[in-house]
Amino acid sequence: MAFAWDSDRAPASATGPVQSNTNRAPSPARPQVLLTSICRPIGAAHGDATSVSYEVLHGQVTRAQGVFSPRSTNYTFALDYIAANLDAPATVLHYPSHQELIRELRKGPTHVGISFNLSTFQRMKEAVELIRRHAPQAKVVLGGYGTVVDDAMLAPLSDHVCREEGVRFFRKLLGEPPRPMPYDHPLVVHNLRVFSVPVQRTGMIFAGLGCPHGCDFCCTSHFFKRHHVRLLPTGDDIYRVIERYQEMEPGMGMAIIDEDFLVARDRAVRLRELVLEHGRPLSIFAFASVKSLSRMTPRELLETGIDGVWVGYEGKRSGFTKQQGRPVEVLIPELRSHGITVLSSMIVGFDYQTPEVVREELGEFLALKPTYAQFLIYGPTPGTPFFERVMREGRLHQAMAENPEAYYRKCDGFTSMVRHPSMSAAQIEALQRECFETDFRTLGPSLIRSVETWFAGWKRYRDSDSTYLRAKAAYWAEEIRKAYPLFPVAKRSGPTPEAAAELEAEVKAALGPPDLKRRCLSMLAPAAAAWTRFTLRYDHFQHPKLRRVAFRSSPWALRSGHLGSLRVDIERALRSTRIKLEGAFDPDSARRFAQGILSYLHGNDAQVRVIIAEGTQATREHLRILGKMLARQRHRISVTIPSAPDTWTQLAQWLDVVPATA
Ligand code: B12
Ligand code: SF4
Numbered sequence: 001m002a003f004a005w006d007s008d009r010a011p012a013s014a015t016g017p018v019q020s021n022t023n024r025a026p027s028p029a030r031p032q033v034l035l036t037s038i039c040r041p042i043g044a045a046h047g048d049a050t051s052v053s054y055e056v057l058h059g060q061v062t063r064a065q066g067v068f069s070p071r072s073t074n075y076t077f078a079l080d081y082i083a084a085n086l087d088a089p090a091t092v093l094h095y096p097s098h099q100e101l102i103r104e105l106r107k108g109p110t111h112v113g114i115s116f117n118l119s120t121f122q123r124m125k126e127a128v129e130l131i132r133r134h135a136p137q138a139k140v141v142l143g144g145y146g147t148v149v150d151d152a153m154l155a156p157l158s159d160h161v162c163r164e165e166g167v168r169f170f171r172k173l174l175g176e177p178p179r180p181m182p183y184d185h186p187l188v189v190h191n192l193r194v195f196s197v198p199v200q201r202t203g204m205i206f207a208g209l210g211c212p213h214g215c216d217f218c219c220t221s222h223f224f225k226r227h228h229v230r231l232l233p234t235g236d237d238i239y240r241v242i243e244r245y246q247e248m249e250p251g252m253g254m255a256i257i258d259e260d261f262l263v264a265r266d267r268a269v270r271l272r273e274l275v276l277e278h279g280r281p282l283s284i285f286a287f288a289s290v291k292s293l294s295r296m297t298p299r300e301l302l303e304t305g306i307d308g309v310w311v312g313y314e315g316k317r318s319g320f321t322k323q324q325g326r327p328v329e330v331l332i333p334e335l336r337s338h339g340i341t342v343l344s345s346m347i348v349g350f351d352y353q354t355p356e357v358v359r360e361e362l363g364e365f366l367a368l369k370p371t372y373a374q375f376l377i378y379g380p381t382p383g384t385p386f387f388e389r390v391m392r393e394g395r396l397h398q399a400m401a402e403n404p405e406a407y408y409r410k411c412d413g414f415t416s417m418v419r420h421p422s423m424s425a426a427q428i429e430a431l432q433r434e435c436f437e438t439d440f441r442t443l444g445p446s447l448i449r450s451v452e453t454w455f456a457g458w459k460r461y462r463d464s465d466s467t468y469l470r471a472k473a474a475y476w477a478e479e480i481r482k483a484y485p486l487f488p489v490a491k492r493s494g495p496t497p498e499a500a501a502e503l504e505a506e507v508k509a510a511l512g513p514p515d516l517k518r519r520c521l522s523m524l525a526p527a528a529a530a531w532t533r534f535t536l537r538y539d540h541f542q543h544p545k546l547r548r549v550a551f552r553s554s555p556w557a558l559r560s561g562h563l564g565s566l567r568v569d570i571e572r573a574l575r576s577t578r579i580k581l582e583g584a585f586d587p588d589s590a591r592r593f594a595q596g597i598l599s600y601l602h603g604n605d606a607q608v609r610v611i612i613a614e615g616t617q618a619t620r621e622h623l624r625i626l627g628k629m630l631a632r633q634r635h636r637i638s639v640t641i642p643s644a645p646d647t648w649t650q651l652a653q654w655l656d657v658v659p660a661t662a
Pocket of ligand 2: 211212213214215218219220221259260289312322
């Protein structure tokens with residue numbers, strides 16, 4: 001590791017020691033880390049709970065929408081995120097088969113980390129068995145929200161358990177010095193397919209963990225003790241990640257992973273400033289709550305780059321504090337009328353609900369026309385107040401109370417696990433299915449609902465007084481044209497053909513007929529949909545291939561922190577990085593600093609600007625080292641030097657320098 005940690009900048013989440021279940025002495029071998037998700041195949045056909053899959057939309061949201069369900073494999077982001085921030089070399093496996101995992105285990109990792117959820121507890125156990133058999137020397141590290149279960153359950157399966165922010169935990173475990181936030185942000189891209197055809201790429205932005213609202217059923221909020229951990233502390237940090245995705249593919253969609261993104265108001269306000277300043281229309285999907293959304297106008301939300309939100313409707317009488325603010329009956333239609341797509345979730349199984357109440361609430365919910373709708377059964381997760389209450393009142397169904405592993409397996413939001421005052425488990429599960437089916441039957445495919453929402457945004461903002469919003473309207477117009485091939489299929493085999501035909505006529509009248517490419521795609525779309533229907537029916541191509549990523553952090557990586565007595569602050573963007581220095585050089589720090597810049601510039605076309613603060617000390621010898629090592633990259637490095645002493649001008653022999661007073 002090139003640059004040491006500056007202890008003054010310890011992250012707010014840095015609490016508690018690493019929990020260890022082993023008395024064995026630390027392995028003397030150089031750490032070699034393997035991080036893996038659970039193994040494929042997963043799903044109901046393979047013994048998992050009903051909805052367990054690789055996909056959030058197809059598994060949990062558009063599950064009743066058949067061929068109209070947008071498809072995208074979701075990876076276990078925590079693994080890339082942690083691996084990108086270790087000094088030790090780390091390999092990440094997403095959804096390996098048993099054989100693929102065994103092949104990697106035979107390479108002899110010193111540590112194997114597994115991320116799992118409660119419902120995939122049994123899959124984690126399978127992976128642990130393989131590790132014990134094929135890499136007996138490796139320490140097993142468990143992480144993810146499945147770790148909410150008792151130590152008694154996890155101790156026999158693991159050497160270490162992480163119940164906190166994972167980068168900090170893993171670095172400490174490996175004896176690596178803490179790293180200040182923001183951490184390095186890996187670029188993770190998802191591919192979305194419609195009718196089996198790739199249509200959009202989405203860049204994932206990991207902005208935070210946990211949530212302060214503390215809803216009684218919410219695992220993540222209570223896991224982080226109702227704290228919000230900012231992985232990207234400022235709006236600038238977020239915008240830098242956005243820029244990197246935009247460099248990868250201009251116009252790429254993005255999703256911010258943070259439970260209630262708008263809860264950190266200063267960050268959102270700064271992000272809006274930056275989005276408006278740069279003027280490039282963005283398309284970001286974010287998680288939010290009624291409470292935080294109520295503090296912004298839809299227009300401000302769009303100006304923050306956000307044009308899609310996931311917000312909980314829950315239930316009319318659920319009474320969570322996050323629902324305080326504008327009435328949801330006003331909020332959701334208003335967001336849509338500004339072009340903002342809304343994914344909203346409703347809960348089935350609250351004590352006050354009867355079948356009649358659920359149907360009444362469903363009617364009111366669907367009247368708000370959410371673009372996407374999710375229905376989950378009110379379920380208890382260890383560590384939450386709802387779980388405590390259920391256990392106290394002895395309401396967990398007996399079969400589950402007697403068999404914890406059977407209970408974990410069913411923690412998917414699609415199984416009724418708690419005795420309800422008036423409804424049976426079968427009734428609650430049937431009502432949930434009815435909700436999904438009614439949503440699709442009455443409102444039609446979510447993809448068509450999205451087009452309708454974008455069209456509303458286009459109509460509202462095409463002649464806006466704001467340059468940014470006019471550009472956003474042009475972006476929507478293009479997205480709508482791209483969606484033209486949906487219409488023939490929606491009219492032929494969707495549940496709401498008249499509504500699809502009406503919308504098609506309206507958008508084509510406003511935005512013009514399809515060009516040749518889209519006419520061809522429209523002709524091919526029914527065949528693509530038929531193929532998709534076939535693959536779904538016969539379970540073909542429903543499982544992803546292994547995704548393997550090797551992370552090897554250079555010992556010279558350029559990072560903020562201390563190099564001897566020299567303080568280094570880095571503001572990183574994809575092509576132009578600003579490095580501020582202050583303190584005192586010594587020969588070692590001069591060499592390591594220069595090496596850090598060289599390794600940063602290797603294999604790309606980046607540029608760096610070094611700003612050396614007034615008062616920074618360096619001898620001729622230190623400057624000679626810097627100058628000579630960096631001379632061959634002088635066209636990519638600019639240096640601002642202090643006005644005194646004169647010694648600094650020595651650098652100009654080798655590099656392009658700008659005096660601070662210039
Ligand atoms: C993306 C996501 C998915 C993806 C990917 C799954 C995955 N395992 O990551 C998909 C869509 C496949 C998915 C599916 C499901 N999910 Co999900 N999912 C999420 C979501 C929205 C984001 C998680 C994320 O990536 N965050 C970003 C990363 C960087 O943060 P992180 O995961 O918290 O990781 C940090 C720490 O927790 C820790 N850490 C995590 N893993 C590890 C591993 C090691 C070794 C270490 C040391 C540390 C560590 O370090 C990380 C960095 O600090 C969360 C909700 C949320 N906002 O957290 C739900 C969530 C994890 N999912 C949940 C559930 C219930 C499911 C499903 C069962 C739903 C269903 N009905 O089927 C399925 C299970 C199937 C599966 N394949 O796992 C629950 C888990 C509850 C629980 N106690 O188990 C959550 C918390 C949602 C909720 N509020 O209920 N999900
Ligand atoms: S607002 Fe959402 S993330 Fe926050 S506690 Fe409630 S359910 Fe959890």
